[in-house]
Every structure is written in structure tokens, then in C-alpha cells.
Amino acid sequence: MTFAATKTLLDTVHLEGTFFDGAWKKAEQRKQIVEPATGAKLGDIGLASPSDINLTSKAARAGQVDWASVHYEKRAEVFRSAAHVVESNRNEIVGWLVKESASTRPKAEVEVALSLKALYEASAMPSQALGQVLPSQPGRLNIARRRPIGLVGVISPFNFPLYLAMRAVAPALAVGNSVLLKPDLRTSISGGLILARIFEEAGLPSGILSVLPGDAAIGEALCDAPDVGMIQFTGSTSAGRKVGARAGHNLKKVSLELGGKNAFVVLDDADVELAVNNAVWSTFLHQGQICMSAGRILVQAAIADEFTRRLCEHASKLTVGNPWTDQVALGPLISEAQVTHAMGVVDEAVAQGAQVATGGGRSGLFFEPTVLTGVEPENSAFEKEIFAPVAVVTTFVTDDDVINLVNDTSYGLAAAIVSRSVGRAMALAEKLNVGIVHVNDSTVNDEVINPFGGAGASGNGTSIGGPANWEEFTQWQWVTVKAEAPTYPL
Template sequence: MNASQPGLLIEPQHLDGKVYDGGWKCPSGQAEAVSPGNGERLGWVGLAGAEDVKAAAKSARNAQAIWAATPYEQRAAVLRKAASLAENHREELAEWLVRESGSTIPKAQFEVGITIKVLYEASAMPSQAAGQVLPSEPGRLNLARRRPLGVVGIISPFNFPLYLAMRAVAPAVAVGNAVVLKPDPRTSIGGGHVIARLFEEAGLPVGVLAVLPGDGAAGGALCDATDVAMVHFTGSTSAGRRVGETAGRNLKKVSLELGGKNSIIVLDDADLDLAVKNAIWSTYLHQGQICMSAGRILVQETISNAFVSKFTDHVATLTAGDPSAGTFALGPLISHHQVEHAAKLVDAAVAAGADLKTGGTQDGLFFAPTVLANVKSGNPAFYEEIFAPVAVITTFGTDEEAVSLANDTDYGLSAAIISRSVGRAFALGDRLKVGLLHINDATVNDEVINPFGGVGASGNGTSIGGPANWEEFTQWQWVTVKAEAPSYPL
């Protein structure tokens, strides 16, 4: 990408170590933006400290009241303009995702597409009904109306950096909130700077959005800041616990979308070829670095040998490489820490009795697509979230056993069941403790218009997306109106 090319959304001045807070400013620190695919330096991004976060939250609170009072047509127009700009810069946005996050080209294009959809869906929210007329006594108007929370803090991850940030930013802004976004510092451009530029160019008033990449201290400051009313976090369960503890102690609303150890269940009446394709997609999309990735493939014993054979043969054809240099099925993992974590778990799984069918090797940040079969309950790979291109295959005898195995986890995000009998699959799925259930589809799914959230260690029971956005980013206010104040007897 030629950074000097006119008409780009991200220009050289946006890659010189600044953050966005109503303008491009120098924060407390800086970091080099590096491509995980080839080590290329992409530029410099600013890193916000605690004081930067607190100052941005205060500015956002001052701007929020004016933004909330802005006529709904104007708020909607800003969202539509941001969506139009994203459409015009599709290729540039996708290229940043490829270069900065290690996304393959199809994954990056898909992410840009659903991000545009998020913006258009959010642009409809300002003109939607924001409350209800409740029954009451004669002579009194009884209303329940939705009002913005104030300032929403958003902490977003590296894996789908653009979409997982925008799915919260867009609806929060649409209903009249201001936002302070802290993207993962490893994907600050595609998951932060791009969003700042879209809204800057779309005419969002100064102060309504701040984009401040930073480390855990910046996230902690967001949870502590008195001017922040809510924190929405997407990331690991361990980090989510800390966010929930700090934000809860400060009496903030908290929304947590965390990790998962998700199961795709292949019943004995399944079409094996389709089952393999759905399991491949569930396991290896974006190198398995997705909260909805299939951490377990549960296969009925009578078809397990045939399934493992077909599955392993398919996996052996998957290629891995720098997605900016060619067409590959898999790109790099995000960091050496993640590679080491995956390698350690694969070794531990084999030591505990799993069969390594293929893969298990690494070259820098590239981890070979791996298949572990004969993984028993109790094996480390059966319980731990790997977040890498590693398939964990476990067999079961009865539908009852499949339910037991799938529920044998603290997580509760996504599950999928492959079967020719929808009734049988639904009866099984109805007993799974998950927030997302897919019959004859993959565990990795999102259509923007759907409520998305997990239970247990996968979240705190909240949802984001579609009709859930009103619940997420507003609060109820009860209003009564009488023509004349009553004369009470006291």
C-alpha cells in the first residue's frame, strides 16, 4: 500500500505515534506497529496512559449531552456517512487487517463487510421507538423510555479488531452515548485508527469519540474513570474477570464477551463430507483465534474412524503463510506468546494420550494446522482454550454422553450440531449450556442482527447485536405526566 497515495483513509500523519481524542494528539507513549506476517514496520501508534484515558473520558462526558440532544436525523446521517466511507475504502480497510492482524484476504474482506453492515444497522436506531406507553390510571400518561448511559468505555481485541470494536461503537454512538475506545495495541490501526478516521470524516462532533490504544493500565483507568458509565469488554476470560471486578467496584454497568471451549457435535447420521467442512471452518478460521472456534469436535463412535480420516486428509492440504504475499488458508498467530501456548498444550495433550495426526510444528508465528485425536476427558487440550489452529477430537457413544461432554466446561459461548435429523439435533442442543446454538452449521457465526453473548466463563449474561443493542447501551427511565399535581392527604 502506498501511504502517500491521495484519497487514503489512513495517511502518514495518522501513523506517527498519535491517538485520536477529537483530534490527533501525542499521548504518554508510542509503540511500533508490526505485521505478524512478515515483520514489516507499518508505522507508529500512540499508547495512552491512565491520565490520557481520564482526560478523554471527561471530554467525552461534556460532549455527550450535546450529542444526545442532537436531532435523530443528524445522528443517523453521521452513521450512514461512516458506512458509505467504509464502503468506499473497502480495499484499504481489508489490507490493513491483512497486514496488521494476519488475516487472510477472504477473512479480512468478510470482516469489512459485516462492519459496514453494523454501521448501516446502527444508523437505523436513532429513528426507532425508544420506549413504551404503559397502562395507568385515568388522567396520567405513563411512559418508559430508553436513555443513553453517558460515556461508554469499550475494550476490544486483536482477532476481529475492526468488527468487534465497531459492533459496540456504532450502536453506542447511535443512541446518544459518547465512547472511549481502547483497542488492542497490536491492532491499533485496523481496530482503532480506521474507526477514528471513519467518524472524523463522517462529521461526528469533537469529543464524542476517543480512540486510545493502550495496555492493561489504560484499560484499568477506563474501568476506574468516574466519567465512564459502562464498560464493554471483549477478550480473554482472565482479563474479563479483572475488568468486571474493577468496573463493578465502581458501580458501572459491565458487559463481558469472553472466551470459549466450544463444541461441534457430529452425530452418526451426519453427512460426513459436510460435517468435515463445518468442523474445518469452526476450527481453523483465522488460525483458530476466535472466541467461537471449535475447541472440541465431538464425533459419535460409529463414524469416528471415517471422520478422523477425512478430516485429517483435508487439514493436510491447508497452507499457512504471509497473507499479504499470497493466497493461504491460514495466516500467522498474533504473537510468539500465543505460539508457545499452543505448542505447550499440544505437547501436553500428546503426553496425556492424544494421537497427533498431523501438524504440531511451528515456524516463527506460523503454526501448522494440527489434529489431535483420541482426546479424552481430563486431557489438558480437552479443557483449555488453545486459540490456535489445533483440532481436538473426542468420541462419544450416546446423545446423552455428547451433552455431558459438551457441558463439561466452565465456558458457555457457542455450540453446533451436525445431523440429518433436525428434531434429534434440536433436542440435544436444547440441553447445552451456551448462548449461541447452531443446528447444521459451524460454531463460528455472526450476522450482526442477532443477539450475541455467552454464559458462565464466556460472559456475564449480557448480549450485543440486533435487538440486544437497545438493552446494552441504554437505560430505562420511568416518566409520568398529569395535567395537574394531585392534593395528597398528608
């Protein structure tokens, strides 16, 4: 019996090798989904093929025209209904996030709340203004209006599988697109099949949302499919480069939200205990498997010893275990490959002169909260995204020094600055090459209503969320109207 056998949103039939293209279909191949904490089987997902992508995208593109013409009030109602479905099945969805993505229960609750907010925000979009009336010559009406792209391909990650899919799927649908979602294979239930069921129950017309799990070949097929007009990708920088190159070659619109080596800056006038609390949240939440996680903690030398001591004390008290059965601060990492990568970076950092101040061990997929000190800018741990519960501490002397340290990376996603002097922190923030800066807060900070995105190796300069959703999931059409056609001199 699978985990979902007694649940109401996902039944056994959904977990016996099916995918969703408006209807639940048995796939020729399937993949077993297991719980990272125990290795127990959770169910089987159906694996799509490249031909499934092509067939589904043709049908989805054709159906999009009718969906875009649905009265805006009826479109809005779908998203309010979807939110009701989520509320009614909240406990089940939280359970899947805990089981499949190794989330702690509080993290899973936050993720569901964010997804609900994304649905309610999407429900407001159909009734919003679609464009502008622009200045023009006398006798001519000059309009710029936003129109749906057509079919949007969404490739979503494992770490916040429900929300990071929903934040793209919901607004893309709301403005009149159809969507083909390829969730991460490791979390294709909570990041894929659950979304299919939510919108199916909410009354979204058949074929407007498809969920087709698969490997890299499916992502490539999505980037190549002629009926797909846009790719929204959230994931690693290495994979994002491939997606961007392939989709760009096919002249698709591309939105890339990638990794980060984010800086958490502690100035010498900071409240040390508050700074430690924010640093712990920034570094260890969800085992450090968040694009916004603090990859570098930069502490001014005058308070570095006290800060590091308190950070190590706090980290050593964080509990690690199975988030389904125990009340723990950290669950397991998502896979053996991720553990191997993290251990490799830690070992390399030590070989290059860093010290393990606390932690550094692993048991299976469980990784101890770790603090590395003495990390110089040339150290691998300063440069590489670790995606694990590893705090990397580097000291600095002057404000100019820390500006150079923050900007000494190819990434450009987020930064945080803790200081009692807001003016000093703001002056520093002005000089940081990142898409997001939080003064007196953590790096892990997201709101559905705000544009979210980075630059450099953290993305292609696009943003998602709030007003940015209109920019992402629509395209401009320029329209002029005259009472009569003019006579031209040629």
C-alpha cells in the same frame, strides 16, 4: 516509509505516534506496530496515559449531551456517511487487516462487510421507538423510555479488530452516547485509528469518539474513570474477570463477551463430508483465533474413524503462509506468546495420552493445522481454550453422553450440531448450556442483527447485536405525568 504512506484514509501523520480524542495528538510515548507475517514495521501508534483517559472522558461526557440532542435524522446520516467512507476505502482497510491482524484476504473482506452492516444497522437506530407507554391508573400517563448511558468505554480485541470494535462503537453512538475506544495494542491501527478516521470523515462531532491505545493500565483507568458509565469488553476470560471486577466495583454497567471452548457435535447420521467441511471452518478459520472456534469436535463413535481420517486429510492440505503475498488458507498467529501457549497445550495433551494425527509443528509464528485424537475429558486440550489451529477430537457413544460432554466446561458461548435429523438435533440443543446453538452449520457464525453472547466463563449473560443493542447501550427511565399533583394523606 510506512505501509500507509501512499494511502488515503491513514496518512503518515496518523502513524507517527498519535492518538485521537477528537483531534490527532502526539503522545509522549509510542509503540511500533509490526506485521506478524514478516516483522516489518507498519507504523507507530501513540500510547495514552491514565491522565489522558481522565481528561478525555470528562470532555467526552460533557459533549455527549449535545450529541444526544442532535436531530435523529442528522445522527442517522453520520452512520450512512461512515458506511460510504468504508466503501470508498475498502481496499485500504482490507489491506490493513491482512497486514496487521494476519487475516487472509477473504476473512478481511468478510470483516469489512460485517462492519458495513453494523453501520447501516446503527443508522436505523436513531429513528426507532425509544420506549413504551405502560398501563397506569386513571389520570396518569405512565412511560418507560430508553436514554443513553452517557459515555461508554469499549475495550476491543485483536482477532476481528475492526468489526468487534465497530459492533459496539456504532450502536453506542447511534443511541446518543459518546464512546472512548481502547483497541488491542497489537491491532490498534485496524481496530482503532481506522475507526477514528472513518467517523472523522463521516462528520461525527469532535470529541464524541476518542481512540486511546494503551496497556492494561489504560483499561484500568477506563474502568475507574467517574465519567465512564459503562464498559463493553471483548477478549479473554482472564482479562474479562479483571475488567468485570474493577468496573463492577465502580458500579458501572458491564458487558463481557469472553472466550469459549465451543463444541462441534457430529451425530452418527450426519453427512460425513459436510460435517468435515463445517468442522474445518469452525476450527481453522483465522488460525483458530476466534471466540466461536470449535475447541472440541465431538464425534459419535460409529463414524469417528471415517470422520477423523477425512478431517486429517483436509487439514493436511491447508496452506500456511504470508496472507499479504500468498494465497493461503492460514496466516501466522498474532504473537509469539500465543504460539507458546498453543504449543504448550499440545505438548501437555500428548503427555496426557492424546495423539497428534497431523500437524503439530511451527515455524516462527506460523502454526501447522493440527489434529489431536484420543482426547479424553480429563485432558488439558479438552478443557483449555487454545486459540490456534488445533482440532481436538473426542468420541462419544450416546446422545446423552454428548450432552454431558458439551456441558462439561465452565464456558458457555456456542455449539454446533450436524445431523440429518433436525428434530433429533433440536432436542439435543435444548439441553446445552450455551448462548448460541447452530444446527447444521459451523460454530463460527455471527450476524449483526442477532443477539450474540454467552454465559459462565464466556460472559456475564449479556448480548450484543440487533435488538440487544438497545438493552446494552441505554438505560430505562420511568416517567409519570399527571395534570395536577395529588394531595397525600401524610
